[in-house]
Amino acid sequence: MSFEFVKEVISPEELLKAYPLPAKDVLRKKERDAQIRDVITGKSDKFLVVIGPCSADHEDAVCDYISRLAKVQDKVSDKLILIPRIYTNKPRTTGEGYKGMAHQPDPEKEPDLQEGLIAMRRMHLRAIAESGLTAADEMLYPENWPFVEDILSYVAVGARSVENQQHRLTISGMDIPAGMKNPTSGDFTVMLNSVVASQTSHTFLYRKWEVNTTGNPLSHTIIRGAVNKHGQSIPNYHYEDLVRLLDMYQERDLQNPATLVDANHANSNKNYSEQVRIVKEVLHSRRISTDIAKLVKGVMIESYIEPGSQEVSGHVYGKSITDPCLGWEESEKLIYTIADQIQ
Numbered sequence: 001m002s003f004e005f006v007k008e009v010i011s012p013e014e015l016l017k018a019y020p021l022p023a024k025d026v027l028r029k030k031e032r033d034a035q036i037r038d039v040i041t042g043k044s045d046k047f048l049v050v051i052g053p054c055s056a057d058h059e060d061a062v063c064d065y066i067s068r069l070a071k072v073q074d075k076v077s078d079k080l081i082l083i084p085r086i087y088t089n090k091p092r093t094t095g096e097g098y099k100g101m102a103h104q105p106d107p108e109k110e111p112d113l114q115e116g117l118i119a120m121r122r123m124h125l126r127a128i129a130e131s132g133l134t135a136a137d138e139m140l141y142p143e144n145w146p147f148v149e150d151i152l153s154y155v156a157v158g159a160r161s162v163e164n165q166q167h168r169l170t171i172s173g174m175d176i177p178a179g180m181k182n183p184t185s186g187d188f189t190v191m192l193n194s195v196v197a198s199q200t201s202h203t204f205l206y207r208k209w210e211v212n213t214t215g216n217p218l219s220h221t222i223i224r225g226a227v228n229k230h231g232q233s234i235p236n237y238h239y240e241d242l243v244r245l246l247d248m249y250q251e252r253d254l255q256n257p258a259t260l261v262d263a264n265h266a267n268s269n270k271n272y273s274e275q276v277r278i279v280k281e282v283l284h285s286r287r288i289s290t291d292i293a294k295l296v297k298g299v300m301i302e303s304y305i306e307p308g309s310q311e312v313s314g315h316v317y318g319k320s321i322t323d324p325c326l327g328w329e330e331s332e333k334l335i336y337t338i339a340d341q342i343q
Contacts, residue, residue, distance in 0.1 A: 009114045012146035019121050021150050025128045032134045032153050033176060035081055039297050040177045040218050041256050047342045048260065048298025049335060050136050050154060052085030054309075054323040055100055057107055059123045061318040062086060063130055065305055065328070070131035072332055076339040083154050084133050085302070088120040089140035090322055091158050098312060098321060102144065107312045107321060117147055124151045139178075142170035143207055152176060156300075159184045159224060159265075162194045170206065171198035173213035179222040179260055186226020186236055186266075188248055195219050199255055220258035221245065222300065225266025233269040237261045237278055239285040242292050249295065262300040264323065272308070272324040275301055276334050283341045299338070303331035 010018075021029070038044035051069070056062045066084045073082045090100035098104060104111050105119035128134055128151065136154035139145065140161065155178045161167045162180050171178045178198060182191040198219040203212050223245065226234040235241075242259075249257040261267070261282045263275040279299050286293040305318025307327030314321070318328075326334070 007114065010117060015117060015121055015147055016150065019118070019125060021125065022129070025125075026150075028128065028132055029134045029151065029153060032081075036083065036153055036177055037218060039081060040220060040258050042294065045343075047080050047338065048083060049080050049301065049338060050083045050085055050156075050260065050298060051301040051303050051331065051335070052087070052135075053304040054085075054087065054264075054302045054320050054325055055090045055098065056086045056088050056123060057098070057101065057321050058317075059119070059126065061305060062123060063127050065303075065318060066127045066131045066133060066135075068305075068328060068332075070133050072335050073133065076335060079339040079342045080335065081298075082133065082335070084127065084131070084135045085137075085300075086124055086127060086135040087138050088116075088123070089138055089144070091138070091140055091160055093160075100140075102141075117144075121147060121151070124148065139167065139170070142166045145170060145174070146207070149174075154179070156222060157181060157194070163190055165197075166204075168194050168197040169202045169204045169213065171219055172200060172202050172215050173206075173211065174216050175218075177218040177220065178216055179220055181222040181224050181262065182226065182236065184227045184266070186234060188221075188223075188245055191221050191223075192248055192252060192254075195221060195254055196252065217255040220256065220260070220297070222260045222262055223267070224262035224264075224300075225268070227266055233266040235267045235269075235278075237263070237267050237282055239288075239292070242282075242285055242296060243289075246291055246295050257295060258297045259295055260298045260300055261296060264300070264302040270323055272302060272326050273330075275303075275326055276330060279334060279338065280341075283338065287341070287343070293343075301326060301331065301334070303328070 088101040134153035180194040263278040268274040304325040309320040309324040
């Protein structure tokens with residue numbers, strides 16, 4: 001056989017029983033979910049800022065970062081909703097390298113999926129307890145959703161997953177906002193098709209069950225730039241791109257038209273410092289067009305305590321071991337700039 005079945009891992013029911021969400025944090029999540037939902041539906045004119053490390057690699061550093069974020073949230077709560085990135089699954093283009101905490105709870109040791117699931121949930125719970133902020137995670141593995149469905153307030157589907165049917169159908173059963181990124185080709189039609197699919201009801205096979213879903217009206221788009229056939233990055237955050245996306249939304253009968261702009265990845269050509277300029281340009285586009293302001297509900301920023309990135313063996317506290325990130329000082333300043341420019 002080509003598969004070696006190593007061990008049966010903990011079930012979602014067992015994990016949630018062993019690491020439950022405390023009652024006070026259940027209420028916090030309910031409040032946060034309602035606030036974020038109101039932004040996506042247009043009921044609230046607050047602006048979403050999904051911000052944090054490229055990959056949540058070390059619990060202490062990640063929770064330290066999010067506690068800093070919580071202090072800033074208190075100061076900008078009239079304008080912004082900060083959603084920390086706690087990305088515990090890391091997609092790899094070639095399949096090589098660190099695949100995230102859910103895969104490798106210790107980046108310098110061998111994979112351990114059982115311990116990874118525990119570490120993933122434990123970190124999310126600690127972050128909520130210490131900061132009061134519920135987080136975003138990337139849905140790289142649709143079957144992992146039951147392990148975190150009671151603790152996440154936002155889900156993103158990445159550029160390499162957005163065309164996958166199982167991802168689209170799983171999103172259709174969620175009750176929180178889910179951002180569908182444009183594929184690496186940059187095709188807006190593919191991205192919008194994923195929103196159509198995830199807003200629709202479905203019947204499909206999920207974790208040994210035949211399930212029915214009602215569709216997720218909070219599913220929306222995320223534009224993150226593209227890569228052409230020569231491997232060159234092509235940004236898609238400019239005013240003209242936003243107008244084009246708005247026009248394409250208007251051609252479809254979709255609920256709650258909304259998009260977030262990912263300021264890193266192909267939009268910045270992974271030049272993390274460019275995120276500051278890109279966010280400012282997006283804010284300018286919103287100021288000069290009421291329609292664009294209604295469409296663009298937020299931005300995504302890759303940020304950590306220390307700027308840049310390092311090798312897994314680097315051991316610099318709070319510095320990314322995957323894509324380079326904006327440092328804390330610049331990130332804090334950028335959040336205040338966003339708040340000042342939101343009408």
